[in-house]
Amino acid sequence: MNENKLVIAILVGALLGILCGWLFGPTMSKIAWLGNFFLDILKMTIIPLIVAAVISGVTSLGDIRKLGKLGSITLLYYASTTAIAVLVGLIIVNIIQPGSGIEQPSNVVPDIVSEKGGIGFVDIIRSLVSPNIIDAAANTQLLPLIVFCLLFATAMTTIGEKGEHIIRFFDALNDTMMKLVVWVMNAAPIGIFALIAGKIGEAGGGDAIYQELVSVGAYCLTVILGLSVHFLILFGILILLTPHGKHYLLQLSRALMTAFGTASSSATLPLTMECAIEARVDKRSVRFVTPLGATVNMDGTALYEAVAVMFIAQAYNIPLGITEQIVIFITATLAAIGAAGIPQAGLVTMIIVLNAVGLPVEGIGLLLAVDWFLDRFRTTVNVWGDSVGAAVMERFLPDKD
Numbered sequence: 001m002n003e004n005k006l007v008i009a010i011l012v013g014a015l016l017g018i019l020c021g022w023l024f025g026p027t028m029s030k031i032a033w034l035g036n037f038f039l040d041i042l043k044m045t046i047i048p049l050i051v052a053a054v055i056s057g058v059t060s061l062g063d064i065r066k067l068g069k070l071g072s073i074t075l076l077y078y079a080s081t082t083a084i085a086v087l088v089g090l091i092i093v094n095i096i097q098p099g100s101g102i103e104q105p106s107n108v109v110p111d112i113v114s115e116k117g118g119i120g121f122v123d124i125i126r127s128l129v130s131p132n133i134i135d136a137a138a139n140t141q142l143l144p145l146i147v148f149c150l151l152f153a154t155a156m157t158t159i160g161e162k163g164e165h166i167i168r169f170f171d172a173l174n175d176t177m178m179k180l181v182v183w184v185m186n187a188a189p190i191g192i193f194a195l196i197a198g199k200i201g202e203a204g205g206g207d208a209i210y211q212e213l214v215s216v217g218a219y220c221l222t223v224i225l226g227l228s229v230h231f232l233i234l235f236g237i238l239i240l241l242t243p244h245g246k247h248y249l250l251q252l253s254r255a256l257m258t259a260f261g262t263a264s265s266s267a268t269l270p271l272t273m274e275c276a277i278e279a280r281v282d283k284r285s286v287r288f289v290t291p292l293g294a295t296v297n298m299d300g301t302a303l304y305e306a307v308a309v310m311f312i313a314q315a316y317n318i319p320l321g322i323t324e325q326i327v328i329f330i331t332a333t334l335a336a337i338g339a340a341g342i343p344q345a346g347l348v349t350m351i352i353v354l355n356a357v358g359l360p361v362e363g364i365g366l367l368l369a370v371d372w373f374l375d376r377f378r379t380t381v382n383v384w385g386d387s388v389g390a391a392v393m394e395r396f397l398p399d400k401d
């Protein structure tokens with residue numbers, strides 16, 4: 001299928017998914033397996049793709065100093081856009097005040113939180129490496145895998161001619177994996193239809209969702225408004241400053257719709273890379289910058305965490321002054337960096353932010369019912385942020401030899 005037809009087919013799939021899930025409710029949960037089947041096919045490509053992309057991306061940059069410079073600029077860029085996202089969230093939530101007057105939350109700690117109750121900054125730092133890299137790959141823990149590949153590729157650049165065979169191998173592996181991704185992409189219209197219809201069906205269909213959304217409607221609108229501002233204004237300006245311009249949004253739309261359908265930036269990564277390469281972003285940037293982004297760059301998550309924490313404070317009637325909001329600003333930025341690119345990861349790292357300002361983690365119970373829904377919007381922003389990042393970083397690439 002050609003590019004434009006595929007975009008239309010995915011859009012139709014997503015809209016039909018919403019419609020069928022809304023109208024037919026729990027019946028549609030019967031086709032959820034088809035969506036998960038598509039998700040598994042996507043996930044199947046991630047590990048070899050990331051290994052090949054990061055290694056060939058690093059080795060194509062040349063010597064270690066160039067890598068160090070690009071790596072630092074990329075991380076600084078990602079951290080800055082994430083911090084701006086939190087700021088946007090804080091400003092909007094202070095203006096709208098969605099939590100004022102909300103019914104007092106219950107005292108039950110949701111399961112998703114109690115299972116991970118002890119998460120803190122030390123856990124985030126420790127998650128950078130794994131004692132068993134095969135185990136990390138088997139559990140799709142991408143961050144330690146990327147760290148390993150970065151170190152491995154850097155070492156390879158120092159062994160001279162002997163390393164060239166391996167470099168060629170990973171380069172060919174990368175091209176092969178990208179070919180596979182192009183094939184998989186053709187299944188996206190059906191996969192995304194089934195994922196969305198199945199999820200809405202599991203959530204009880206239109207009427208049930210409507211009730212949930214109405215009860216925390218102002219909160220949902222605040223999150224979606226904040227995400228839209230960040231998506232359109234900050235990333236809009238940044239992409240217009242690159243040679244790719246406004247067409248980039250359309251070129252990336254297949255990846256963005258997949259992000260919405262899967263709620264996972266890691267699972268979407270193969271499509272993000274494929275779309276960015278088709279949009280003629282330099283391959284070196286795509287291979288190096290997007291895998292890093294899919295694991296550490298989560299602007300949507302950061303914005304959402306700031307809004308959610310403020311919402312909980314407002315609901316509990318706990319006033320948070322400027323000092324506490326600065327703490328939220330810092331911790332939400334870091335917590336989002338530590339969140340994995342999987343569904344609802346942001347909900348778990350939000351515990352760090354709540355703890356930092358002394359808010360009860362039970363408050364998460366207020367947001368749980370709508371989190372699967374908002375997750376899709378924030379994942380779309382996360383993936384758009386990674387894609388824009390690859391385009392922006394192009395100008396910092398070393399000249400080709």
Ligand code: ASP
Pocket residue numbers: 263264265266298300301339340341342343344345346347375378379382
């Ligand atoms: N689902 C998000 C992602 O994969 C992470 C989160 O905010 O929960 O990017």
